[in-house]
Amino acid sequence: MSEDTVRGDLPVGHDSASSGDSADGIDARRTAVVTGASSGIGAAAARSLAAQGFRVVCAARRVDRIEALAAEIDGVAVPCDVTSEPSVAALARAVGGRLHVLVNNAGGALGADPVAQGSVEDWREMYEVNVLGTLRVTQALLPALEATGEGVIVNVGSIAGGLVYEGGAGYTAAKHAERALTETLRLELVERPVRVGEVAPGMVQTEGFSLVRFRGDRARADRVYEGVVDPLVAEDVAEAITWMATRPAHVNIDLLVIKPRAQAAPHRIHRRT
Numbered sequence: 001m002s003e004d005t006v007r008g009d010l011p012v013g014h015d016s017a018s019s020g021d022s023a024d025g026i027d028a029r030r031t032a033v034v035t036g037a038s039s040g041i042g043a044a045a046a047r048s049l050a051a052q053g054f055r056v057v058c059a060a061r062r063v064d065r066i067e068a069l070a071a072e073i074d075g076v077a078v079p080c081d082v083t084s085e086p087s088v089a090a091l092a093r094a095v096g097g098r099l100h101v102l103v104n105n106a107g108g109a110l111g112a113d114p115v116a117q118g119s120v121e122d123w124r125e126m127y128e129v130n131v132l133g134t135l136r137v138t139q140a141l142l143p144a145l146e147a148t149g150e151g152v153i154v155n156v157g158s159i160a161g162g163l164v165y166e167g168g169a170g171y172t173a174a175k176h177a178e179r180a181l182t183e184t185l186r187l188e189l190v191e192r193p194v195r196v197g198e199v200a201p202g203m204v205q206t207e208g209f210s211l212v213r214f215r216g217d218r219a220r221a222d223r224v225y226e227g228v229v230d231p232l233v234a235e236d237v238a239e240a241i242t243w244m245a246t247r248p249a250h251v252n253i254d255l256l257v258i259k260p261r262a263q264a265a266p267h268r269i270h271r272r273t
């Protein structure tokens with residue numbers, strides 16, 4: 001049995017006769033978990049990691065989407081809501097004892113109200129998914145990451161984790177907190193074989209981000225990207241994530257900021273007029 005052998009105990013849609021299986025039916029690929037794999041950056045990261053030979057565990061709430069993706073990339077679909085303890089515990093059981101890469105990507109923004117009018121409920125929800133979701137999944141999977149002796153955690157933060165903009169306080173507060181978690185964890189793990197980093201994208205035109213932020217208001221969501229000269233797409237960030245996750249075991253990428261050329265700062269964007 002290979003040093004890197006991993007057996008998930010609750011796979012959905014995994015074909016045991018797949019290309020990664022050895023003659024004795026054991027999957028010898030290294031394993032990656034991607035949360036929020038049903039859309040946008042998470043789905044692209046799952047595809048990109050699979051293309052590099054990982055067996056990818058695709059976790060999200062929309063089961064039909066992760067099952068289709070898992071079938072496409074010969075991965076595993078695990079329904080998971082990162083705001084639920086039992087759901088995250090089930091994810092950890094499905095992953096098993098050994099894990100190489102964890103991409104904490106599930107997250108997003110809700111609303112764009114000024115602080116004076118901001119919805120406490122929206123703020124709570126953003127903190128719950130971006131910060132506490134990352135905390136829960138990390139806590140649950142840390143033993144498996146450590147067991148391989150070369151684990152990597154890539155948290156999908158944002159430039160909003162280091163900067164603020166008007167109307168963005170609920171989201172920027174959550175992404176600042178996620179960055180604090182990332183940087184603290186790196187300090188705490190310095191004597192253990194797990195690396196911790198953040199990819200911090202600027203504007204990425206994904207399927208869900210602005211649509212979720214504006215609660216399905218398509219016209220408002222589309223205005224975010226209107227006239228922007230080549231915003232990033234999910235695949236740009238996915239490539240960065242895969243690069244971070246595939247460095248040699250002694251290399252830790254602390255923070256990778258990635259923005260479209262047309263975005264000098266969150267609010268300083270070149271738009272075609």
Ligand SMILES: NC(=O)c1ccc[n+]([C@@H]2O[C@H](COP(=O)([O-])OP(=O)(O)OC[C@H]3O[C@@H](n4cnc5c(N)ncnc54)[C@H](OP(=O)(O)O)[C@@H]3O)[C@@H](O)[C@H]2O)c1
Binds near residue numbers: 059206
């Ligand atoms: N797009 C941007 O401009 C941008 C910029 C910087 C950073 N980011 C960050 O990138 C990450 C991905 O965003 P995206 O642009 O790809 O948006 P997206 O297309 O809306 O994808 C968000 C993903 O998060 C998942 N998710 C949300 N709540 C969840 C929960 N409670 N449990 C499990 N999964 C959950 C969603 O899956 P389900 O709904 O199926 O659960 C979906 O797969 C987020 O952390 C976001 O903050 C985005």
